[in-house]
Amino acid sequence: MLDTxxxxxxxxxxxxxxxxxxxxxxxxxxLANRLPVLEASLPDLTGRSVLDIGAWDGxxxxxxxxxxxxxxxxxxxxxxxxxMPARNVYWAECRARGELPDHGRDETEFxxxxxxxxxxxxxxxxxxxxxxxxxxxxxxxxxxxxLGSFDVVLYLGVLYHMPEPLTALQRLHRITRSVAVIExxxxxxxxxxxxxxxxxxxxxxxxADYGNWYxxxxxxxxxxxxxxxxxxxxxxxxxxxxxxxxPPPGLLRGRHRxxxxPPEAIAHYRLAVHAxx
Numbered sequence: 001m002l003d004t005x006x007x008x009x010x011x012x013x014x015x016x017x018x019x020x021x022x023x024x025x026x027x028x029x030x031l032a033n034r035l036p037v038l039e040a041s042l043p044d045l046t047g048r049s050v051l052d053i054g055a056w057d058g059x060x061x062x063x064x065x066x067x068x069x070x071x072x073x074x075x076x077x078x079x080x081x082x083x084m085p086a087r088n089v090y091w092a093e094c095r096a097r098g099e100l101p102d103h104g105r106d107e108t109e110f111x112x113x114x115x116x117x118x119x120x121x122x123x124x125x126x127x128x129x130x131x132x133x134x135x136x137x138x139x140x141x142x143x144x145x146x147l148g149s150f151d152v153v154l155y156l157g158v159l160y161h162m163p164e165p166l167t168a169l170q171r172l173h174r175i176t177r178s179v180a181v182i183e184x185x186x187x188x189x190x191x192x193x194x195x196x197x198x199x200x201x202x203x204x205x206x207x208a209d210y211g212n213w214y215x216x217x218x219x220x221x222x223x224x225x226x227x228x229x230x231x232x233x234x235x236x237x238x239x240x241x242x243x244x245x246x247p248p249p250g251l252l253r254g255r256h257r258x259x260x261x262p263p264e265a266i267a268h269y270r271l272a273v274h275a276x277x
Contacts, residue, residue, distance in 0.1 A: 002023050002024055002127070004023075004024035004025070004026060007022065007023075007024060007026050007127060008024075008026050010123060011026055011028055011029070011123070012029070014028075014119060014120045014123065015084070015117075015120070016028040016029055016030040016031070016057055016120050017030050017031055017032050017056045017057050017079070017120075018030040018032055018056060018057040018058070018059035019032070019034060019059070020057060020058070020059050020062065020124050022124065022127050022128065023127055023128070028057065028120065028124070030057065030059075032059075032157075034059075035183070035237070035270065035272075037236075037237045037272075038156070038181075038183055038236070038237055038270075038272050039063065041236035041237060041272065041274075042063075042067070042181060043152055043178075043179050043181070043274065045064050045067040045068055045069045045152060046067065046068035046069075047068060047069075047070050048069055048070060048151035048152050048178070049069065049070055049071045049072075049073075049150045049151045049152070049177075050064040050069040050071070050072045050073070050150060050151070050152045050153070050154065051072075051073050051075060051147075051150040051152075051153045051154065051175065052064065052072065052073065052074050052075065052154045052156075053075050053076075053139050053153065053154065053155050053156075053158055053172075054075070054076055054078075054079075054139070054155070054156065054157060054158040054161075055074035055075060055076045055121065056076060056079050056121070057120045057121050057124060058074050058121040058124055058125065058130075058132060060154050060156060061073075061074040061130075061132045062124065062125075062128055062130055062132060064152075064154070065130055065131065065132055069152075071133070072131075072132045072133065073132070073133045073134075073135050073150070074121065074132050074133065074134050074135065075135045075136075075137055075139060075142075075147075076118070076121075076136070077136050077137055077138045078106070078107075078138070079117045080115045080116075080117040080118035080121070080136060081107070081111050081112055081113070081115050081116075081117060081118075081136070082106050082107065082110050082111060082112070082117065083110045083111070083112050083116065084117065086109075086110050087105075087106060087110045090105065090110070091204070091210055094210070095204065100202065100203060100210070101210050103210070103211075115136065118134065118136075121134065122134075135147070139158075139168070139171065140162070140164075140167070140168060140171065144171060144174050144175055147175060148175070149174075149175045149176065149177050150175060150176065150177060151177050151178045151179075152176075152178060152179055152180075152181065153172060153175060153176045153179075153180045153181070154180075154181050155172055155180055155181065155182045155183070156181065156182075156183040156272075157183060157184070158184075159182060159184040159214075159216075159221075160184050160185045160206075160212050160213060160214060160215050161211050161212060161213065162213060162214070163213050163214075165198075165213075165214050165216070165224065166224050166227060166228060169182075169224055169225055169227075169228035169230075169275075170228040170229065172228065172275075173228045173229040173230055173275075173277070174229075176230075176275070176277050177277060178276070178277060179274050179275065179276050179277070180230070180274070180275045181236075181272065181273075181274055181275075182221070182225070182272065182273050182274075182275055183237070183270060183271070183272040184215070184216070184221065184270070184271055184272075185206070185212070185215045185268060185269075185270065185271075186215060186216055186217065186218060186221065186239070186268070186269055186270065186271035187199050187215050187216070187217055187266050187267065187268055187269075188217065188218075188239050188240070188266065188267040188269070189217060189266055190265075190266070192217075193217070193219075193239070194219055195217060195219060195220075196216075196217065196219045196220040196222075196223045197216070197217045197219075197220055198214045198215065198216050198217075198220055199214070199215045199216075199266070200213065200214055201213060201214075201215070206268075215268070216271075218235060218238060218239055218271055221233075221271060221273060222235075222273065225273065225275040228275075229277075230275040230276060230277060231276055231277060232275075232276040233273050233274070233275050233276070234273060234274045234276075235271070235272070235273050236272045236273060236274055237270060237271060237272035238271065239267075239269060239271070240267060240269050
């Protein structure tokens, strides 16, 4: 019998990224906001195999299972094995010195073989009585032949963490049998909305995270997916609706016209596409 009080105590003692609904009305205190538009736009998963890359606490892995996937594999390594508090201390020291961190230390000095970051996923899987499989591996170096191919691959909140985003999408294409769902931070550049642009972050300018590298425009993501081998790309969660244009000068009344508005800043938003094989 589930002891809700004990479960709540165990949940509160862990660091969570996702808000996951557990039995007994317990909800994990994750930091990440749920994306209803993304969830509503996921392809039909009934009877299909699903790989969730960068699964973290497993929210989308468990969602795929609830939606009828025949097999779900949760793949992660970085957040499962890296000692995040120790790494964050190091990052804070780099920030104070005005230096960029040595990312090679993440999986050497800060790596923990006991995978402390996987414990929230394991707890959620246990109490949900889930059959989701856990696979520890870096998607950029894992043996893709051994990993296998999947009908649907979820690549959510991962692309902007990749120093080589096109290579990542090429590897994604190799293991996708039907469709890859790619969700990422994206940008809209004023007067260049249709341009295939990437914004590069050498430091922690984006979200105070030194692990963020490239952020694409919608056009750039479509182009990279096609270059990686995908036959067709559809946007499912797109750019924000721009504000209405100001009225023509001839419609303004009075002797003094208001000053022109300042140029619109680059806008960040969350972009999601389906890339079909």
